[in-house]
Amino acid sequence: MKINKLLFPFYIMFFCSFSLTGDVYKAPSLRFDLKDFKLQIPGPVDIKELNNYASQYFYLTTDSLMCFSLDASEQGHTANSSFVRSELRHITNWYASEKHHLKATLKVNSDVQVYKVTVLQIHGITIDNKNAPPLLRIAVNNNNLYCFVKTDNRGDNTEKTLLKEDVYNQFITIEIIVENNQLNIKLNGQNKYSKDLHFWEYKNYFKLGCYPQVHQGIFSIYFKSFEVN
Numbered sequence: 001m002k003i004n005k006l007l008f009p010f011y012i013m014f015f016c017s018f019s020l021t022g023d024v025y026k027a028p029s030l031r032f033d034l035k036d037f038k039l040q041i042p043g044p045v046d047i048k049e050l051n052n053y054a055s056q057y058f059y060l061t062t063d064s065l066m067c068f069s070l071d072a073s074e075q076g077h078t079a080n081s082s083f084v085r086s087e088l089r090h091i092t093n094w095y096a097s098e099k100h101h102l103k104a105t106l107k108v109n110s111d112v113q114v115y116k117v118t119v120l121q122i123h124g125i126t127i128d129n130k131n132a133p134p135l136l137r138i139a140v141n142n143n144n145l146y147c148f149v150k151t152d153n154r155g156d157n158t159e160k161t162l163l164k165e166d167v168y169n170q171f172i173t174i175e176i177i178v179e180n181n182q183l184n185i186k187l188n189g190q191n192k193y194s195k196d197l198h199f200w201e202y203k204n205y206f207k208l209g210c211y212p213q214v215h216q217g218i219f220s221i222y223f224k225s226f227e228v229n
Contacts, residue, residue, distance in 0.1 A: 025054035028066040032226070036091050039209075042076030042084040057086040058209075066223040068210035073217075080131050087209035090228055093125055094204055096135075096197040099179040102206045104226035107171045108140045112217035116141040117210060119221055120174060122183075124155070124202035132202040136176065136183065139213070143168040147185055147193055153201050163192045171224060176206075 028034065029051050039047040041057040054060065061067050068086040077084050094100050106119055118139040124132030133155025137148040145163040164172065164187055175186040178197070185193040206228055210221040 025056065025059035026061075027052045027054040028058060028060045029053065030060055031064050032066050032223075034088070036228070037088045038091060040078065040085055040087050040089055042070065042074050042086075044076055044078045061222065066226075067220055068223075069218075069220040070210055070212075071218050072212040072214050083212055083215070085209065085211040087121075087207050087211055089123075090206040092205060096178055096181050096183070096200050096204065100204075100206070100229070101178070102176040102208070102226070102228050103173065104208060105171055105173045105224040106226075107169055107222050107224075108167065109169055109220045109222070110217050112214070114142060114214075115217050115219075116213040117219050117221070118213065119208065119210070120176065121207040121211070122176065122178070122204050123207055124200075124204055126202060135197070135200055135202070135204055138163075138174060138176075138185070140167060145172065145187070149183070149193075149195055150200070153199050159195075161193050163187050178204075 034050040037050060039050055039053070039058055041047065041055070047053055057068065057070055059067055070084055070086045072084065074084050102120065104120060108117060108119065110117065116139050118137045120138040121134050122136040123134045126132050133150055135150050139146055139148065144165045145167045147161050147163055149159045151157045151159050163185065173188050177184045177186070181197045183195040183197050184191060208223070208226060210219050212219050
């Protein structure tokens with residue numbers, strides 16, 4: 001696409017956001033399709049119009065990666081958590097009996113050595129749109145990749161499974177497949193986890209981004225690509 005030189009400054013202003021310190025943030029929508037998502041950031045604030053949106057929490061890097069970034073010590077968590085987040089929430093809700101798929105290539109950076117940060121989720125929601133437990137969290141815990149899966153409908157019990165050791169600052173491709181009440185997780189094309197979900201009665205939705213389960217540390221989660229269907 002050619003851009004008229006006279007219009008270039010306005011193009012930059014339209015697709016970028018500026019911080020109080022003068023930092024420029026490019027909008028992830030320049031490269032990623034975000035029309036079926038909203039963004040949750042500290043405040044808490046929901047950003048429902050992501051076309052041309054960027055901030056210190058959510059921006060496109062110079063090498064075209066979608067970055068979710070935040071300081072875990074910041075205030076402004078959601079009502080059902082004590083931790084802040086910068087996460088995309090897919091707006092479609094679905095049952096585990098249906099067929100749904102999330103695939104993402106991402107890497108994790110942090111300035112602390114002891115940490116846990118969730119990067120992908122299947123979150124539950126009640127039929128009247130109230131909060132329910134997360135069925136699945138995929139998290140990097142002290143540089144190792146784990147999945148945390150609920151094993152009962154009340155959400156009282158969680159199964160923790162190691163998917164891969166030492167993934168810090170390395171791109172990994174994770175696939176979450178739900179179909180006919182069956183959950184499968186693939187890592188770099190290889191199946192790593194399976195679970196029967198007939199016990200799970202809630203509706204669900206996908207989330208992806210940066211959701212630390214600690215109260216200190218600077219986190220940046222970089223996505224090279226993702227798709228949801």
